[in-house]
């Protein structure tokens with residue numbers, strides 16, 4: 134059987150793109166394998182049995198067509214590699230044997246004929262692909278679907294596709310296509326499940342073909358047999374397919390059915406042909422190469438907007454016996470704030486996959502009788518401890534939220550506009566003017582989680598890291614005898630005493646080459662950057678524990694030099710096994726020679742684990758003391774500085790502005806936070822607003838500066854959203870004659 138490690142590496146680089154077959158034909162015309170495609174016929178639903186479909190039912194190599202009945206013109210599909218939420222205990226692999234018939238046709242070398250494709254069946258390979266927007270459950274609609282696990286309830290209503298990963302032989306004359314791996318979907322009792330078989334990584338020309346889900350699976354490749362093999366590596370062969378933009382062309386296809394073919398992204402030759410395809414996408418694929426669940430575990434992008442202030446109103450008191458009641462328009466309410474708060478019960482950013490937009494409520498408008506509008510509702514974004522908040526634009530770090538309960542005001546709500554009551558003055562006793570509410574600031578925010586653990590357990594896959602965590606804490610991570618059981622970090626609390634506790638993180642296993650992206654563990658290495666101490670678990674039953682130790686150390690170093698500088702404890706595990714105890718002495722000697730004193734334990738039997746805990750705690754205590762000292766030195770942190778900065782900006786004086794002149798269009802842009810805010814809050818609906826605005830321009834020196842810079846009759850002056858035409862009026866020497874908002878919704882009569 135192929136070594137587990139190789140498969141793992143293959144899986145890591147398995148993003149796919151989806152194109153229409155039409156496009157594909159254009160690009161691959163020289164070897165149009167599709168000629169042999171058999172048209173699809175309506176057929177009974179797929180057989181429900183897992184074993185029958187596993188045995189290759191439906192793996193028709195020549196079927197390449199997919200009628201995409203409900204597909205919109207351009208859709209995005211993401212078939213992602215992801216773990217299932219509830220891994221089944223069993224994990225068997227399938228080997229698919231190349232049958233005789235194909236072998237004959239292709240004159241394969243003997244070796245290849247017998248070559249088996251390794252696909253995994255079992256927990257992590259079951260990719261449930263919720264295909265949304267597929268109301269009747271029969272048609273395959275390719276829509277954007279999350280690479281998550283379909284919620285149980287949703288299964289019933291979802292259609293699942295049948296997909297094949299197939300290999301197209303490069304020899305031109307050969308018409309045969311060889312199925313090397315596939316993603317086969319069959320119908321379960323409540324829905325259908327997708328099963329993925331990964332193609333060999335070496336083969337850059339693997340295609341994923343999407344099949345009609347209704348196709349019953351008639352197959353001419355009966356030669357392919359699937360055999361269950363126990364003890365497969367798990368977690369690596371989950372279907373990864375990044376199907377980028379689907380180019381779906383309905384009209385150009387003269388065939389009765391349109392096809393969708395998914396290409397291997399490495400095949401550059403194909404990629405370039407599509408005009409729609411911009412170069413960035415190449416990069417995006419790489420970035421997205423990580424399964425969505427893993428990507429979302431510790432990173433998220435959210436949108437936050439503070440509430441707009443409510444508008445002030447113009448109203449006059451009208452009462453019996455009170456002839457001139459005076460202005461009574463109330464102020465608008467303040468918009469809601471956006472807070473970010475640390476929730477100690479959260480330990481990942483996964484909830485942000487579903488909720489991305491956080492909008493605080495807008496303030497209510499003011500009312501007559503001087504009634505102010507109600508304040509908008511605040512919104513609180515809850516994040517786990519250890520979350521770093523950055524503004525997506527400019528990648529500026531805004532906040533680092535570490536302790537549960539910490540709360541930061543991120544975006545303050547907009548101020549309510551003043552009602553006309555507020556504009557009453559000695560000279561104007563009946564003002565017909567009120568302000569609009571101030572716009573609430575908005576922002577795209579990147580969240581990044583760095584787990585707050587005191588101790589990080591690192592090591593090669595299958596070394597027993599999760600077992601150790603189980604032995605020393607109440608955490609119950611999944612433990613199994615194959616690499617990459619742990620796909621996402623687990624946290625456990627170790628209590629030595631009442632008040633002596635530490636948080637321990639069990640991180641996914643590290644492979645050689647991890648820093649270059651092999652395996653999965655590197656995704657989470659940054660979580661160990663905050664740990665005070667690392668516990669490095671070495672599998673004593675491995676062939677060369679010393680080598681394994683060195684390799685993982687090197688990966689840590691290559692990932693971040695700060696990691697190797699951390700205090701660490703080396704733990705030699707599985708001492709209960711004879712092969713491990715045999716090698717212990719050699720291992721110990723080797724490390725002692727380097728000045729390291731390794732511990733030997735049997736995590737499974739909980740032998741020796743106590744010492745490891747104590748040793749880790751000792752290091753931790755020292756570190757905690759150091760941090761405490763630092764904290765005292767620095768004083769309490771201001772978490773509201775982002776909001777403070779926004780508020781400062783709001784107080785920006787009107788007379789601080791810059792003017793930019795565009796000679797080509799004779800446009801003068803007046804830029805300044807204060808004056809722009811003034812424009813935004815001016816309610817042009819009221820007749821006195823314009824006068825006030827003109828007055829403001831005069832008072833803060835905009836007009837004067839414009840004249841000095843040589844503004845001419847007919848030039849355009851832009852302030853915020855307002856666009857005006859400059860007029861030299863002899864009587865007043867300055868004035869804007871006509872005003873139009875940029876969106877043309879407001880037009881003003883001549884004003885002098």
Ligand SMILES: Nc1nc2c(ncn2[C@@H]2O[C@H](COP(=O)(O)OP(=O)(O)OP(=O)(O)O)[C@@H](O)[C@H]2O)c(=O)[nH]1
Nearest residue numbers: 595596597598599600613614617618619642736737
């Ligand atoms: N005999 C023996 N087996 C152990 C011991 N510790 C762990 N194992 C076994 O080793 C296998 C791997 O254990 P895990 O704890 O899942 O290993 P891991 O390092 O978390 O692996 P990944 O999460 O895949 O990186 C399991 O079958 C465990 O039962 C031990 O002390 N003795």
Ligand SMILES: [Mg+2]
Nearest residue numbers: 598599618619
């Ligand atoms: Mg584990």
